[in-house]
Each structure stands twice: as C-alpha cells, then as structure tokens.
Amino acid sequence: MKRLILLGFLSILAAATIVVAQSTTQATLRTQNGDKPVAIARQGGQTYFSADDIAAALGGSVAADAHGFRVTINNNVAAFGPDSRFGVVRDDLIEMPVPPVVIDNRPYVTVQFFQGFLAKTADLDVVWDERVRLLSIRPLQHTIVGVQVSVANVQGTSKIVFTLSQNSGYAIVKEQGAYTIRFAAQIRPPFTEQAYEDPNVAKISFTGTDVRIQLTGGDVVGDAYKLENPYRVVLDVRKTAPGPANPVVPLPSRAVEPSGIHTIVIDPGHGGKDIGATGPGGLLEKDATLAIANKLAAALAVKLGARVILTREDDSVVSLDQRTAVANQYKADLFLSVHLNAAPVKGAHGSEVYFLSADASDELAKKAADAENQSTSGHADTQSDLKLILWDLAQQEYLAESNRFAQSIQEEMNALAGIQNRGIKQAPFKVLVGATMPAALVEVAFISNPDEETKIRNEQFQNTVVEALTRAIQRYKNDYETRIGIAQPAAAPAPAATPAQPPATQTTTTARTGT
Amino acid sequence: MRRVVLAVALALIVAASACKKPQQQGRNLSEANKVAMRPVRLYFEDGNFLLMAEPHNLPLPENPAAAIPVVVREMMKGPANASLARLLPPDTIVRGAYLLPDGTALVDLGGATLQQGWGTGTHEELMAAYSIVQTVTANFADAKRVRLLVNGEPAETLAGHVWLGRSLYPMPSLVEPASR
Numbered sequence: 001m002k003r004l005i006l007l008g009f010l011s012i013l014a015a016a017t018i019v020v021a022q023s024t025t026q027a028t029l030r031t032q033n034g035d036k037p038v039a040i041a042r043q044g045g046q047t048y049f050s051a052d053d054i055a056a057a058l059g060g061s062v063a064a065d066a067h068g069f070r071v072t073i074n075n076n077v078a079a080f081g082p083d084s085r086f087g088v089v090r091d092d093l094i095e096m097p098v099p100p101v102v103i104d105n106r107p108y109v110t111v112q113f114f115q116g117f118l119a120k121t122a123d124l125d126v127v128w129d130e131r132v133r134l135l136s137i138r139p140l141q142h143t144i145v146g147v148q149v150s151v152a153n154v155q156g157t158s159k160i161v162f163t164l165s166q167n168s169g170y171a172i173v174k175e176q177g178a179y180t181i182r183f184a185a186q187i188r189p190p191f192t193e194q195a196y197e198d199p200n201v202a203k204i205s206f207t208g209t210d211v212r213i214q215l216t217g218g219d220v221v222g223d224a225y226k227l228e229n230p231y232r233v234v235l236d237v238r239k240t241a242p243g244p245a246n247p248v249v250p251l252p253s254r255a256v257e258p259s260g261i262h263t264i265v266i267d268p269g270h271g272g273k274d275i276g277a278t279g280p281g282g283l284l285e286k287d288a289t290l291a292i293a294n295k296l297a298a299a300l301a302v303k304l305g306a307r308v309i310l311t312r313e314d315d316s317v318v319s320l321d322q323r324t325a326v327a328n329q330y331k332a333d334l335f336l337s338v339h340l341n342a343a344p345v346k347g348a349h350g351s352e353v354y355f356l357s358a359d360a361s362d363e364l365a366k367k368a369a370d371a372e373n374q375s376t377s378g379h380a381d382t383q384s385d386l387k388l389i390l391w392d393l394a395q396q397e398y399l400a401e402s403n404r405f406a407q408s409i410q411e412e413m414n415a416l417a418g419i420q421n422r423g424i425k426q427a428p429f430k431v432l433v434g435a436t437m438p439a440a441l442v443e444v445a446f447i448s449n450p451d452e453e454t455k456i457r458n459e460q461f462q463n464t465v466v467e468a469l470t471r472a473i474q475r476y477k478n479d480y481e482t483r484i485g486i487a488q489p490a491a492a493p494a495p496a497a498t499p500a501q502p503p504a505t506q507t508t509t510t511a512r513t514g515t
Numbered sequence: 516m517r518r519v520v521l522a523v524a525l526a527l528i529v530a531a532s533a534c535k536k537p538q539q540q541g542r543n544l545s546e547a548n549k550v551a552m553r554p555v556r557l558y559f560e561d562g563n564f565l566l567m568a569e570p571h572n573l574p575l576p577e578n579p580a581a582a583i584p585v586v587v588r589e590m591m592k593g594p595a596n597a598s599l600a601r602l603l604p605p606d607t608i609v610r611g612a613y614l615l616p617d618g619t620a621l622v623d624l625g626g627a628t629l630q631q632g633w634g635t636g637t638h639e640e641l642m643a644a645y646s647i648v649q650t651v652t653a654n655f656a657d658a659k660r661v662r663l664l665v666n667g668e669p670a671e672t673l674a675g676h677v678w679l680g681r682s683l684y685p686m687p688s689l690v691e692p693a694s695r
Contacts, residue, residue, distance in 0.1 A: 063616075065616050066578065066579070066580070066657075067579065067580055067614045067615060067616045067657065068580075068614075068615055068616045069616060070616040070617065077617065079615040079616040079617040079619070080615065081580065081613050081614060081615040081616065083580075083611065083613060084611070084613040084615070084621055085667075086613075086621055086662075086664070087615070088615050088617055088619045088662070091619075091662075091681055091682050093662065093669055095669075269675075270675060273632070274632060274634075274675055275634050276634055276635075276636070276675065277634055277635050277636040277639075278634055285634075285636070320671065320672070320675070339636065339637060339676075340636060341636035341637060341638045341639075342635045342636030342638065342639050343560070343564060343600075343636065343638045343639050343642075344560060344600040344601065344602060344639055344642075345560055345561075345562060345564060345600045347562075348564060348638065352637070352638065354637065357686070425688070426688075427637070427641055427676075427677065427686075428677060428678045428681070428683065429637065429676050429677065429678060430671060430672055430675075430676065430677070430678035430680070431676070433678055441637070441676075443636065443637055443638070446636070446638075447636065448636065448639075
C-alpha cells in the first residue's frame with residue numbers, strides 16, 4: 001500500500017516536471033529602453049526565446065505566412081522557417097544550433113537568431129545570462145570580441161589575418177617599422193606577445209584594444225582590408241624597394257588613374273589536392289592549366305613586355321580568395337583564370353569564356369550600399385582609418401571592362417582551328433568575385449572529351465592556345481589604352497588561327513617582365 | 516487500495532492533459548497539406564548543353580515546405596529520358612530543403628563526393644547548381660532564389676568554381692527556351 005502511494009506521488013511529480021519543462025516561463029529582456037518580460041521555453045537542453053517579445057521590445061513585429069515567419073525591426077527583415085536552423089537576413093545566413101519551435105502558434109528561437117540578425121543590421125549584441133535569466137541587447141562595441149591571429153607568407157607577402165568572433169570597427173596607425181590596429185570593441189587576445197620567424201613580421205603584441213605588429217624593417221609596407229563571414233581584418237605586408245618609407249597605407253588597387261595594362265596575373269586553376277576535373281585518359285586539369293599558364297606567362301612577358309605574375313608556380317593548393325588577393329596585392333591590371341571544362345553530356349567540346357554574372361553584382365551592390373553606410377556612420381574617426389572594403393564587391397566596378405576582356409579572348413579562341421565557339425558567358429564564379437581589375441575565366445577545352453583531352457596533352461596545341469590568349473590580351477590592351485588616351489589607335493591584329501612559335505619558357509620566376 | 520489506484524490514475528491523466536507539448540513548425544504548417552499526384556518539372560542537361568524540363572508526376576503535399584525536398588530528391592534520381600544527363604555526383608543526397616518567407620529556398624546537400632571535394636569543370640558544376648535552382652523556382656512560385664548548403668553548413672563552392680556564398684537566382688540563359 002505504501003509502495004503504491006509512493007509510486008503514485010513519483011508519477012505525479014514526473015508528470016509535473018514535464019509540464020514545467022515544456023511550458024513557457026518568463027525571463028527579463030533588457031534593452032536601452034528598459035526591462036521587459038520575455039517568454040522563454042526549454043526543450044532538448046536549448047533555451048528558446050519568444051520572437052514576438054524581442055521584436056516588440058525593439059519596436060518591431062513578427063508576421064507568419066505559409067512558409068514560416070518574418071521578423072521586421074527598423075525596416076530590416078529576417079526570415080526563418082520550418083525545420084531549418086538557418087535564417088536569412090540580407091541574403092546572409094543566420095546559423096542557429098537547432099530549428100525554431102512553435103508554441104501556441106507563435107515562434108520561439110534560440111539566442112543565435114537575434115545575435116545574427118541584430119549584429120548584421122543594428123550593430124547590437126544579444127547576450128543570455130542563464131544564471132539570472134537576463135537577456136541583454138546592447139551596442140556591439142560593449143562586448144568582448146575574441147581575436148585569433150594567423151601569419152602566412154606567400155610569394156614574399158606576409159598575410160596577417162585577425163579573425164574576429166564578431167564585427168568590430170577598427171583604425172590602423174602606421175608608425176616607423178610597425179602598424180597598430182585599434183579595435184573599437186574590447187578584445188580578447190589569444191596571447192600577449194608572440195614572435196614570428198617571418199621575413200616581414202617580427203612580433204605581434206596586444207595591449208588593451210590595440211594590437212601592434214612589429215615589422216622586420218622600415219622598408220615594409222602594407223595593405224589592409226576587411227572580410228566578412230567570418231569577420232576578418234587582413235593586413236598584407238611586403239618589402240618595398242629601397243627609398244623613403246611610404247607613410248600612407250595604400251588601399252588595394254582601384255582604377256583611379258588609368259595608366260594602361262602593365263601587370264597581368266595568370267591563375268592556373270586548381271592545384272595540390274584540388275585536382276579539378278580528370279580526363280577519361282587520366283589527364284588532370286590542375287597539371288594542364290599549370291602547363292598552359294606557364295607558357296602564357298612567358299609569352300606575355302616577351303611579346304607585351306608585361307609584368308606577369310602566376311598565382312601558383314607548382315602543384316600547390318591556393319585558395320580562391322588567395323588567387324584574387326595576389327592579383328590585388330600586385331595591383332594587377334588584368335586577371336585571367338585558366339581552366340579546362342567538363343560536362344556529363346558526351347561530345348561537349350570547344351572553349352568558353354566567363355566573366356562575373358550581373359545578378360551576383362546586383363546583390364553585392366546592395367551589400368555595398370550597406371557597407372558604405374556602415375563605414376561612414378561608424379568608426380571612421382581617425383585620419384588613418386581605412387575604408388571598409390568588402391571582398392565581395394571588388395569586381396562590381398570592372399564588369400564592363402571584364403566583358404570587353406572576355407569578348408576579346410573569346411574571339412581569339414573562336415579563330416583557333418578545331419575549337420568551337422560556345423560563347424561568352426556570365427556566372428557567379430568565386431575566383432572572379434574579389435578581383436579589383438578586369439577579370440575573366442577561360443575554359444580552354446573539354447578535358448572530359450577524349451579527343452580534346454588528347455589535344456590538350458599536345459605541346460603544339462598548348463602553344464596555339466597560348467598564342468591565341470596572348471593575341472587576345474594584346475588586343476584588349478591596345479583597345480583599352482586607346483580608349484583612355486594613352487595610346488594611338490593601332491591596327492589590332494586580326495584573330496588568326498596560325499599556330500604560334502613556342503614562346504621562350506621560363507619556369508622559376510614569379511614575376512616575369514619582358515625587355 | 517482501489518481508491519489509491521484510482522487516485523493515482525486520475526492524477527496521471529490530469530497531469531498528462533496539462534502538458535503543453537511544443538509543436539514543430541513543420542507539423543503546424545503541414546495541417547493543410549493534402550498529398551495528391553501533382554505534375555512537376557525536373558531539370559536535366561540536354562544535348563545542347565542547356566537545362567531541359569522533364570515532366571514527372573509525384574505524390575506531393577500542397578504545402579511547399581513539405582513538397583520541396585520531395586521534388587529535389589526526385590530530381591537527384593536522374594532523368595527518365597536517356598538523352599538527358601543527370602547532374603551532380605551519383606552519391607549526392609538531399610539532407611533537407613526549406614522555403615523561407617523571404618522567398619529563399621535552402622537546399623542542403625550531402626554525400627561523400629561533395630564532402631571530400633568534387634573534381635569537375637565549371638560547366639558541369641554550373642549546370643548542377645542551376646538544375647537545382649531551376650527545379651525549385653520553376654515548381655514553387657514563392658521560391659525566388661536558392662541557397663545551397665553542403666552537409667548543413669555554408670560552403671564556398673561545390674567543385675571550386677560557382678560561389679555559394681550568396682543565393683543563386685534563376686539564370687534563363689542556361690535553360691532551353693521551351694523549358695523556361
């Protein structure tokens with residue numbers, strides 16, 4: 001009898017616990033307008049917050065439709081939906097650990113949803129303190145930003161990347177032999193001081209909100225820019241020619257004073273473990289693109305007298321961002337990425353030339369406006385502040401020239417005997433997005449086609465392709481320099497299918513300059 | 516004894532009826548769903564290297580939130596017409612697909628090839644990505660754009676070319692005029 005009664009009480013207690021765990025309770029929501037209650041729910045170890053309560057406290061609202069919910073705060077809209085742990089704001093994803101839940105037909109989300117939404121749109125941070133059941137929404141710069149540091153040297157340039165746990169304004173001060181980055185937010189440094197065995201960076205140290213980058217000498221200059229997803233502040237430093245140190249941090253190249261085509265970056269697609277496409281006979285795209293790019297670099301140096309830089313000279317992995325970073329770093333006037341194509345349909349053949357798609361740029365233009373607004377209203381309060389440069393936006397202002405450049409390449413490739421025109425196209429290719437100069441991607445031929453794979457292996461065919469690309473670049477250069485008034489109109493060489501003489505081959509130098 | 520047992524049973528019933536179990540949104544939204552055979556258009560590559568619609572009939576719920584993953588999974592099975600080519604690696608799976616209120620459809624892909632690095636050219640990658648975009652936007656009027664994820668995470672590309680850091684919009688130039 002006693003056992004039964006005990007069992008009964010235990011059962012009731014267990015059932016009551018479930019009621020508490022699955023019902024909503026109240027916590028405190030603290031904003032600059034004061035404290036308000038916010039409904040919360042616990043489920044599966046997660047704390048969910050009423051989207052209605054938080055939106056209302058910030059003067060916003062939540063609307064439901066057949067696909068989910070739409071949160072509007074100060075005309076900024078974020079959306080989330082069924083079973084998805086990703087919300088969307090301004091075409092950026094907001095990542096949540098778990099999907100939202102609906103209780104009594106109203107949405108509840110984890111704190112990460114509003115952290116992502118408000119950090120991207122209102123420079124606000126959201127912090128949940130479980131101990132005192134307090135949800136605080138406050139200006140972002142009052143929070144502590146975690147910082148991670150990496151230093152890598154690529155082709156003589158040391159890339160110092162400060163990865164931030166969340167967005168923060170910053171200013172950069174150039175001193176003799178050092179840079180200081182001053183963050184607007186409180187930061188949590190990964191170390192106090194660390195020495196580096198790097199050609200350009202001697203030491204990095206943190207003090208308060210400052211990070212000081214001690215350089216190896218006064219002849220080192222740098223470029224800085226900011227990236228998103230995740231937030232990063234990048235400082236590229238390199239040795240400069242002997243002479244007075246440059247007192248101003250230069251920005252990545254912008255075509256402010258057009259001066260012709262002098263520096264060309266050739267990007268051999270793929271490399272290392274990224275083999276690209278594989279031909280039916282086993283030819284790897286990464287090997288063929290490197291062979292063609294090497295020949296092209298040599299030909300351009302000899303025939304155009306151009307300074308030519310390869311994004312890779314060997315079978316190494318180079319990230320897509322790094323490829324355009326090299327072009328920007330060297331302030332290249334043209335960027336050409338060389339690839340081989342593949343298709344599931346048999347018989348695909350011919351060349352294709354791409355430049356960045358317009359709709360990618362349209363979306364990016366919106367982000368540009370947002371970034372511009374943010375940079376002018378935020379932390380640009382010191383003389384040496386660098387403007388925010390979104391990597392995603394770089395190609396935007398060069399699309400018209402990229403179109404001309406791609407057209408020139410396509411016309412020359414069309415003229416090659418045995419290569420069919422498949423037309424100039426636009427696509428959202430990552431390797432073109434960050435380039436601050438006219439940029440195109442050429443697909444020389446289809447490696448997936450056995451006949452074309454055999455051709456690509458052939459040295460003479462490679463030379464023919466190189467000749468066509470060289471002529472295309474020369475034509476574009478003549479056209480561009482004539483249009484900007486620094487060259488006389490010249491009888492541009494007509495597209496021709498005549499096989500070229502093999503150019504002088506150089507295999508070791510990174511930058512090649514013809515004499 | 517009987518009274519005690521009765522009391523315990525009543526207590527349990529009362530407690531259980533008081534439980535407010537949170538409803539998953541999918542369950543909420545699926546209330547109006549009514550599964551029926553519905554016509555859809557799945558997109559594959561044809562001999563002109565463009566995307567062509569292949570008509571299928573599928574048992575689909577009315578609600579796009581539940582129907583999108585069914586349609587995309589059907590597309591992954593490949594075309595019935597042998598003259599059309601299946602795009603994406605054969606081991607690709609659709610982990611999930613959702614439609615958000617702003618018109619963004621999220622399609623979460625998985626599979627060993629995509630996870631380990633898909634080695635293919637720009638054409639195949641471009642057509643693969645846009646076959647999903649075209650299939651989703653052509654069949655669901657509320658879907659304006661598609662954001663592709665790989666294994667539940669944002670990915671830079673599928674195979675080293677097409678940038679997935681933004682939503683992809685339909686690109687009519689990749690589609691046969693009769694299938695647009």
